[in-house]
Amino acid sequence: MGLHHSELTDRILGGWQGRVAGNMLGKPVERGGYWTRERIDRYLRRTGALPLTDYLPAPxxxxxxxxFELRPEWPQCVRxxxxxxxxxxxxxxxxxxLHLLEAHGFAFTTEQVGEMWLRRLPYLQTFTAERAAYRNLANGLKPPRTATYDNPYQEWIGALIRADVFGWTSPGDPHRAALLARRDAVLSHQGSGVHGAMWAAALIAAAFTADGPRQAIDTALxxxxxxGRLARTVRHTTALHExxxxxxxxxxxxxSRTGSLHWIHTVPNAAVITAGLLYGAGDFxxxxxxxxxxxxxxxxxxxxxxxxxxxxxxARAIPAVWTDPLHDRVRSAVFGFDGARISxxxxxxxxxxxxS
Structure with missing residues (x-):
């Protein structure tokens, strides 16, 4: 891997801080059918926030x-x-x-992922494919049936958002990260839903040693x-950038190519992520x-x-405007973790x- 412990520590802290900050930035406008790119930019222009260099302003x-119909949580998520x-x-x-890996190690099973959900995650804090899988678990179904029975969300983004920890704990080893993410993802997803989780985990693992976002994206592919549709879409994004x-x-x-898919589907969202990384050009x-x-x-x-x-x-490259307001704390519905320190x-x- 070639990373000293201090650098590994800084990179992983950066991953956690970046995830929390990016989530908080996007949370007030999370409703893709309403908050189009045009509406988001109109909001930013009306509030004097273009270029966007801080959390979203209040309405x-x-x-x-x-x-401008922001999510109900917006008062806790704006600058x-x-x-x-x-x-x-x-x-x-x-x-x-993280708790799964601490409890069961890297040889965890998909069944153990499901048990962890039932023990640690409230049902009403799950959505789409995860809620369908949770219900199936509670009704006694076993993986992979938990992903397929009465679940129309199998290719949505839920498994992708669960993949980070497998990348963070596989620095420089995207193959391992992808396999770990797949084992988690098949509890609730199939097809592009699983591929999205594997891609995200591999992308994060590759980022530890990549020479910039393009190399990490190419390695993850x-x-x-x-x-598959996901790989073709990511490649098309990189080709347009190039x-x-x-x-x-x-x-x-x-x-124009993916607009027929739901706004929570993995494929169009992976394209937005890829474009953000490429056009972000090395700036957090x-x-x-x-x-x-x-x-x-x-x-x-x-x-x-x-x-x-x-x-x-x-973490050292993340401007304080993103991290200082977090006060090193996260709220969480996971039992035993509410108020945990990000560090x-x-x-x-x-x-x-x-x-590892």
């Missing part, structure tokens, strides 16, 4: 009814009002994955089926800002892009990464 006082992170499943699953197409034009083209703030401005599942995409960028550049979660992750 403009002269906004018309129905003009000047943040006091630690809001609770969100994008962070809950990173915490739950080696660990999912090359002919051709000189600007960020907006790239997302226009990608939307620009990476998460472009990713969230890309729309769709904004908090999940911001979290994943922030995690990758945090690993690529390390402590990162330190526990470092211990697992060192073991």
């Amino acid at each position: 403009p006082p002269d906004a018309q009814p129905g003009e 000047g009002r943040i006091n630690g992170s809001c609770r969100d499943d994008d962070v809950d699953y990173a915490i739950l994955g 080696e660990h999912i089926p090359a002919s 051709s000189g197409t600007d960020w907006s034009g790239t997302l226009d083209e990608l939307e 703030t620009r990476t998460i800002a472009l990713t969230v401005r890309g729309g769709l599942d904004t908090d999940s995409n911001g979290a994943t892009a922030g995690s990758v960028a945090g690993v690529l550049y390390g 402590e979660l990162a330190a526990r992750t470092v211990r697992l990464a060192a073991m």
